[in-house]
Structure formats: C-alpha cells, structure tokens
C-alpha cells in the first residue's frame with residue numbers, strides 16, 4: 001500500500017503478522033498527535049483513523065505542473081534580469097534540479113507556459129481541473145507559476161480545492177539564464193515540501209526564497225527582489241534550511257476559509273469585478289464607468305486607509321447601489337499593504353439625506369486582489385448581500 005490515508009476515516013488497523021513495524025509519534029501537532037505506523041511487508045489488510053500507515057519502502061509520488069513565469073524564462077545574457085521571455089519547458093526545469101529519487105517519485109506535466117500576467121478565469125479553471133484530477137493519484141502537487149499573480153492563483157485554489165494533501169506553488173524572480181537564478185532552488189524546495197507529511201492540512205502553500213507562506217494571505221511585496229513574498233501581519237508558516245523543513249506551527253488552515261465547489265461540468269465564467277485604486281481627488285465618473293460600462297457585478301475599492309473614501313464618493317456609491325436595488329456589493333479594501341478594514345469603519349448611511357449604505361462590505365484582512373476573487377466566487381454561487389457579508393466576516397470584515 002502506498003500514499004496517504006484520510007485522517008478522518010475510522011480507526012481500523014491491522015498489519016500483516018510478518019510485518020516488521022515501528023511506531024513514530026509525529027510532534028507537529030501536540031494537541032492532535034498522529035501516530036505513524038511504519039512497516040515492511042508485502043501485504044497490508046487495512047488502515048485509517050488518526051494513525052497513518054506508511055510503507056518504509058514506498059516514496060510519496062508528487063507531480064509538478066508547469067504554468068510558466070520567470071522560472072520558465074530565458075534572457076539573452078547571464079546578467080539580464082528584465083525583458084526576458086518564457087521559453088523553458090517544465091521538463092527542462094525539472095532536469096535542472098538535483099536528484100530527488102530518495103525523497104519522492106517525481107512526475108511533471110506542462111499545463112500552460114505563460115507569463116502570469118496573462119492569467120485569467122480560463123487559466124485558473126484549467127489549472128483547477130488538472131489539480132482536481134491529479135489529487136486522486138498523487139501525494140502532493142507542485143505548481144510552477146509566475147510571481148506577479150501567484151498570490152491570486154494561490155488564493156483561488158485555496159478557496160476551491162478542499163484537500164489535506166499539499167499543494168505548493170513556487171516561482172522565481174530571476175530567469176533561468178541569470179547568474180544565481182533562484183528558480184532551481186525554489187523548485188527543489190517546493191518538491192521537498194510537497195513530499196513531506198508535515199506539509200499536510202496546511203492549505204495551499206507558497207514556497208520561495210527559503211520561506212513557506214500561506215497562499216491565503218501571502219502577497220508579492222517587492223517588484224524586483226528575491227525576498228518578495230510576505231504576509232506582514234500573519235507571518236510565514238515555516239522556513240527551509242539546509243534541506244530541512246521547519247514549520248513554526250501545527251498544521252492548520254486559515255480561519256475564514258469557506259470552500260466553493262465549482263461545477264466544472266458546466267461552463268463557468270466568473271463575474272466581472274473590477275478593482276478601483278482610490279486617491280486624493282478621485283473622480284466619481286470612474287466609479288460609474290467601472291460599474292456601468294463594464295457591466296460589473298460587484299466592485300472592489302482599494303481605499304486610502306481603513307475604508308476611507310471621500311464623502312462625495314461614498315454618497316455616489318450609495319446612490320448607484322440604490323439604483324441596483326441595494327444588491328450591488330462594493331468591497332471596501334485598502335491600498336496599504338498591511339492592516340485591515342473593519343466593519344466599524346464604514347458609515348451606516350451617507351449624505352445629508354442619510355442614504356442607507358447597505359451595499360458596502362468591509363474587507364477585513366484580505367488584499368484587493370484576493371477579495372476580488374472571493375467576491376467573484378460568492379457571486380458565481382449566487383449568494384445574496386447578507387451571505388456575502390457573512391463570508392467576509394470570516395476574515396473579520398463583513
């Protein structure tokens with residue numbers, strides 16, 4: 001028998017009489033310890049429960065899905081770190097890393113080969129379908145991806161795939177042709193992370209530059225440097241040092257996760273939800289254009305502080321919402337990288353004639369690009385305003 005068992009299944013445990021086995025206590029979660037029973041035998045009868053059986057003679061089977069990005073790019077010289085092109089296959093990329101045959105059985109597949117700025121709903125759905133298909137066969141999935149929109153793909157996968165198996169995203173900031181390109185090391189670490197049982201039950205992970213972060217919160221903080229992925233308030237989940245994975249906390253998924261089941265059998269077109277970046281002197285006309293000319297079904301505002309928009313903008317938004325029968329959700333996000341927008345910072349009514357402000361939803365801790373995806377998923381499921389508020393309440397907004 002190989003591969004993991006579902007930890008929630010009942011405890012029925014039997015090992016062959018001839019088995020040579022050992023019991024290991026997994027210390028990653030002191031409150032919910034896992035006892036691993038490892039054995040050597042050719043046959044096994046059954047397994048399950050809080051315990052897991054693993055055969056010492058089998059290795060995890062993991063799959064790398066290539067989608068492009070700088071990690072799959074080539075420049076024309078070894079010092080070129082801008083203006084390069086995606087031009088490397090996932091096969092070539094996997095050949096550039098050290099031998100992993102004692103860590104896992106590795107397979108790979110080219111799903112896409114694009115700069116991540118070209119990603120949209122179609123690419124997200126394609127990747128989602130591929131992962132769903134592969135999760136049945138593999139112990140972990142690794143996705144190579146451009147860093148520019150990696151956080152959006154990570155968040156989308158996090159909200160739409162409910163699995164305890166590791167899904168690990170990685171990329172690079174320097175192309176494959178650059179002196180000290182970071183791609184091969186990042187890919188190597190991501191594969192080791194996806195092969196490890198200690199990575200289970202942690203949701204979608206983003207692994208770059210020795211750090212392991214949660215795809216739910218992590219964001220690209222620097223447009224150029226290698227040390228770019230951060231979640232300032234929530235921190236990293238772990239670190240990778242000298243071929244060892246060091247998690248700081250027991251396995252857990254972020255609070256506020258609510259899974260959205262996508263019906264891949266029918267055509268999905270996630271609704272139009274633009275993001276508007278607020279600034280001093282914002283012209284209300286741009287709000288109207290975003291909503292009316294784009295046919296948007298919702299709007300995300302990167303507000304100037306913790307939900308702050310000029311009074312005239314709030315009044316304009318409230319009137320537009322009234323026009324749509326107060327069904328049009330407007331997410332009050334923030335342009336600041338850290339912090340949050342609490343429910344309490346939004347007025348209940350606006351203007352001298354106290355127009356109700358029901359359509360305004362405080363974002364909580366997510367950034368604008370992640371809240372856009374969350375709102376798209378809510379709208380795709382046909383949720384109403386109060387249900388959407390409830391979901392954003394999971395990240396302390398609403």
Ligand SMILES: NC(=O)C[C@H](N)C(=O)O
Nearest residue numbers: 069070115116146147148
């Ligand atoms: N570092 C990178 O991967 C950036 C690249 N433009 C991308 O997102 O595809």
